[in-house]
Amino acid sequence: RSENRITALNRVLDRVAKGDLSARYVSRTDPGDDIGRVAAAINRMLDQLSLTMDSLRHVSNDVAHDLRTPLTRLKTRIEPLLSRSDLPPDAAQDLELAEAEIDAIVSTFNAVLRIAQIEGGNDQVALAPVDLSQLCSTIHEMLSPVAEEMGHALTAACPNTPITVDGDREMLAQAIVNLVENAMRHCPAPAQIAMSVTGDSGIATIKICDTGPGIPEAERDKVLRRFYRLEESRNTEGSGLGLSLTAAIIRRHGGTMTLGDNAPGLCVTITLPTA
Template identity: 60%
Template sequence: MKATPHPSRLRAGAARLLGSSSLRLAARLTLIFVAATLLAGVVSVPLLTGALKDRLRADARQMAEALAATWQVAGLVDLHAQIATNIATTRDFANLYLFIDNSGRIVFGNFHLPEPFVGARELVSGRDMRLPGPAPEGLGFSAYGLRIPAGYVMAARQTTALDEVRAIVIRSVALGLALAILLAVAVAGVLAWRAERRIARLSDVLTGAAGGDLSNRIRDGGSDDIGRIAQAVNAMLDQLELTVESLRQVSSDVAHDLRTPITRLRSSLEPLMLREDLPEDAAAEVALAVGQADRIVRIFNAVLRIAQIEGGGARPRFAPLDLGQLVTDLHEMLEPVAEELGHSLTADVAPVRVEGDRDLLAQAISNLVENAFRHCPASARISLAVRTVGAEALLTVTDDGPGIPGPEREAVFRRFYRLERSRNSEGSGLGLSLVAAVLRLHGGRVDLEDAQPGLRVLLRLPLSAG
């Protein structure tokens, strides 16, 4: 059965989509498309209604000219008959006809005018003219008048159809605009979602590469700009992986090859320490050489361990574990060492389940505690704490020692980097590098904070899915 995405991941994906440049570009294109459609509607309505108005005015003129032609050919009697026939075939005052003699008297017709006119004119019933019977007021007409020797012939076409056509056009434009907006928004959303998915895959690969995982590649067969970027990133990762692997292999080979002769050198020096006839100053030199050999071997072991972690060799040993119980066990083991050095080591833990390698996590935590032992003056207070914060397990190691200056907190995770004040103390500058490598392997991260006074190291790990 297909797994349902977690609501938090859905919300994060929606937030990325809403904030993406792809969606903003699609929204801009949608606005442009909508504005163009609206502009077309605004332009088309007056053009269409103007054309219809011209057609009605032309019809009214043709009607008036037809009446004038009837009078000219057949006389006043046939003109009256023609107007009567036209009125009889007209319903709801769609067409109006009128003959006014030279004295200004209305002889026959189906509307009344205060006075005749010549040419085109727009009339409104109840204001410019009167209709017989219970005809409604406010009807619009496009009228035309002609002067004939016997008087005036007038004709008019009702413009109610023009208003209806205008309303239909406006509704059509509004409906088309609404459908266009929905279609544009849907298309824009789909395009933005597809682009965001591709960008998210690109971002995931780059984020993994920033965390040390150079094995993933962007599987994007597109030939557009995102596809070309994906191809360039893949080529860069290929070269970077080859370079990093070469460096890692060189450091591992050097550490491995040098560890053996150093171990043999220590083994050859160790019997000299047991000789009773060796001068005191020579014995001290031998002891110092053995100590330096031990330090070099520890450095080589740390380098090899980091290479093993970053190469993924430790991953098969992952298993569910209680981080609180692990810290409790480490506290019991390290507390006597702290007392012997004059320090105070406390623990405040809660049961927290994580997925990980118990030995690697124990080594990382022990490194942090031993760093505190080494760099804090006597009578330092060191505390361990484990709790759950959101979807993460948070382990903190806090001391009240000199701390690490803010500008150097990122640098201390680099291999062999040491603070200026720690140059003459024991250590190799690999402890925090190892901690960072272990946390990356577990999908977590390590942060440093000012404890005021002292240093607080925060280890964040994802909670176990079980």
């Protein structure tokens, strides 16, 4: 009896860990023993957490409306000016820079909202079988020319046999692309960037390893926070949200993401349960 109740409680916690904040422990026959009191405390905590996340989502929606509207108007006013032939060269260049800055702000804001949606379980995850081998190969084909242009070599070890997980293909692709682009951006050329996918004992493993400067061990947990950037990365392009967004996507799929030493460089390891 007690074992069944603990199993049911663990199932609730597993659902919450995957982003389902609606999960609750329900039983009309539980006595007021220790297990019942713990279950009631967990339900109260989840009720409060749901209210907090709802408030955050409302604030995010309000901020999205308040910021996107003026930014869109501003960009709409700038675009016609860029097509004019009578602009002084300096003015045209300034307008192009202004447009790029607007795009960067909107992109950053979209990433913040995306993370909030994923972490709050408010996103629409279209679960379907995803072949990580095929996805890895597609991403390699897409990004290899970009890496070469930047002076890097991007390789991929994608097995011919399918390694399938239940997930949202678009979100998983975004997570992998974020990691590869992060490596290309922060590694001085020429760098070796290696993608690999393996599967064993019900676990799929994706690795993105590079030969760049790496991340000090003391900083590896910090770089997963929103907007956190290493001191040496502050002058490079980016918002400090890529790793945070990637980690949120992987957690939403019931997986893990760890940062390790590639000696030299960084090695990011993702694990996901196979279908």
